[in-house]
Amino acid sequence: MTNANADGSLLLAVESSCDETGIAVIAGGRRILSNVVASQTALHAGTGGIVPEVAARAHLRWIVPVLDQALADAGIGLDDVDAVAVTHGPGLAGSLLVGINFAKTLAWVHDKPLVGVNHLEGHLYAAWLTDPGDDDREEPIFPLVALIVSGGHTFLVEMRDHLTYRLLGQTVDDAAGEAFDKVGRLLGLPYPGGPE
Amino acid sequence: MSAGGSTGASPAMRAAGHDGRRAWLLTIDTATSQVVVAAAAVDGTLLGVSTWAAGRTHGAQLLPAIGRLTGENNLRRSRIAGVIVGTGPGAFTGLRVGIATAKALAHELNIPIVGVSTGAALLAASGAGERAVLVVPAGPNDRHIVRHAGAPVLLPGGSDPDLAEDEVLVAVDLAGRAPADASERGERARTAFPAALARLGAARLAAGDEDDLARLVP
Ligand SMILES: [Zn+2]
Numbered sequence: 001m002t003n004a005n006a007d008g009s010l011l012l013a014v015e016s017s018c019d020e021t022g023i024a025v026i027a028g029g030r031r032i033l034s035n036v037v038a039s040q041t042a043l044h045a046g047t048g049g050i051v052p053e054v055a056a057r058a059h060l061r062w063i064v065p066v067l068d069q070a071l072a073d074a075g076i077g078l079d080d081v082d083a084v085a086v087t088h089g090p091g092l093a094g095s096l097l098v099g100i101n102f103a104k105t106l107a108w109v110h111d112k113p114l115v116g117v118n119h120l121e122g123h124l125y126a127a128w129l130t131d132p133g134d135d136d137r138e139e140p141i142f143p144l145v146a147l148i149v150s151g152g153h154t155f156l157v158e159m160r161d162h163l164t165y166r167l168l169g170q171t172v173d174d175a176a177g178e179a180f181d182k183v184g185r186l187l188g189l190p191y192p193g194g195p196e
Numbered sequence: 197m198s199a200g201g202s203t204g205a206s207p208a209m210r211a212a213g214h215d216g217r218r219a220w221l222l223t224i225d226t227a228t229s230q231v232v233v234a235a236a237a238v239d240g241t242l243l244g245v246s247t248w249a250a251g252r253t254h255g256a257q258l259l260p261a262i263g264r265l266t267g268e269n270n271l272r273r274s275r276i277a278g279v280i281v282g283t284g285p286g287a288f289t290g291l292r293v294g295i296a297t298a299k300a301l302a303h304e305l306n307i308p309i310v311g312v313s314t315g316a317a318l319l320a321a322s323g324a325g326e327r328a329v330l331v332v333p334a335g336p337n338d339r340h341i342v343r344h345a346g347a348p349v350l351l352p353g354g355s356d357p358d359l360a361e362d363e364v365l366v367a368v369d370l371a372g373r374a375p376a377d378a379s380e381r382g383e384r385a386r387t388a389f390p391a392a393l394a395r396l397g398a399a400r401l402a403a404g405d406e407d408d409l410a411r412l413v414p
Contacts, residue, residue, distance in 0.1 A: 056292055057413050064299055064410040078304060097292045101255050105300030108259045109273070 016099030017091025025074035034073030056094035088116035151177030226294030227286025240398030280397025282314035308406035315342030321388035
């Protein structure tokens with residue numbers, strides 16, 4: 001991982017743990033070549049929250065177009081990638097299954113390695129990525145402290161090296177994002193809570 | 197569990213062998229308690245079948261089973277000419293695994309996909325004629341009722357299917373929750389199901405009636 005920006009490896013990454021179907025192509029572990037997300041926000045707006053059955057079905061509906069767009073944006077085919085990564089949890093069981101089985105089959109057809117990734121580690125490692133067009137920049141320097149604030153999780157974590165974590169603190173009840181949505185509902189704001 | 201137990205190909209078919217170059221159709225159904233993976237000729241004739249109890253690990257067994265089926269029947273993955281996938285009604289978890297897998301295969305092999313109603317294939321396989329009515333579980337308490345050429349209708353737990361006098365009930369995965377004769381017809385339907393699914397899918401593929409890969413959902 002420390003040499004990641006020096007090598008030219010290509011990774012296809014699949015995410016379907018909640019209400020977004022996302023597929024990205026990453027070069028050298030850091031450079032985003034494409035990052036396509038189909039969001040279900042509008043789909044769940046009527047119920048003021050995510051309905052698991054509806055979410056899983058939407059993943060099945062959008063995963064192929066998202067893959068096509070991600071490959072087209074990166075200008076590659078599956079044969080060009082060195083490995084396939086997929087979120088294996090935590091998340092909605094039915095939604096996770098769609099991405100996992102889709103990614104697994106992509107890897108199987110092309111005899112590529114498959115890597116299961118924890119969704120929260122994915123959030124942390126977003127800090128290492130550089131957007132298309134951005135200049136290269138230094139990697140974050142260890143030791144470091146990372147804060148994850150999302151719809152499902154609120155964590156403060158110490159990292160002394162890659163893939164080593166020490167939990168420093170977390171929410172004692174709702175995740176920050178959940179609290180945000182609940183307050184939004186109380187105030188009568190549309191889902192997700194915030195300005196229209 | 198008998199994962200990989202391969203049956204269904206007649207001795208004559210096996211003796212004839214394949215040269216590994218013939219085009220074939222991959223058939224997958226994960227809607228019932230028995231996962232079905234089958235290889236069929238492009239005319240729908242079964243070449244080989246593998247079935248096993250679904251359990252909790254669909255996802256772990258599907259690709260290895262497809263790999264074994266391919267090898268045992270001297271077929272090649274690269275020669276799959278179409279994917280036929282059962283679309284239920286049935287277990288949500290299984291359907292997601294099966295359809296996600298089928299979509300990725302069709303996409304990467306650049307071949308057509310057809311979704312076939314698991315219910316229609318079970319009715320065709322039941323041998324109970326046009327008046328057959330299929331009943332399958334829908335979640336822990338409810339059931340789905342399927343009639344020929346009809347969409348599945350949800351039957352809430354506790355209520356009984358409203359059958360006409362000449363209709364014949366076929367129950368699958370409802371042992372102890374359906375009349376014994378209906379469950380017996382269900383077991384017969386299960387036996388002939390892979391062939392029925394392959395035949396229905398092959399007919400649609402032959403007619404050029406494939407599904408939109410993106411839009412296909414259970
Ligand atoms: Zn997240």
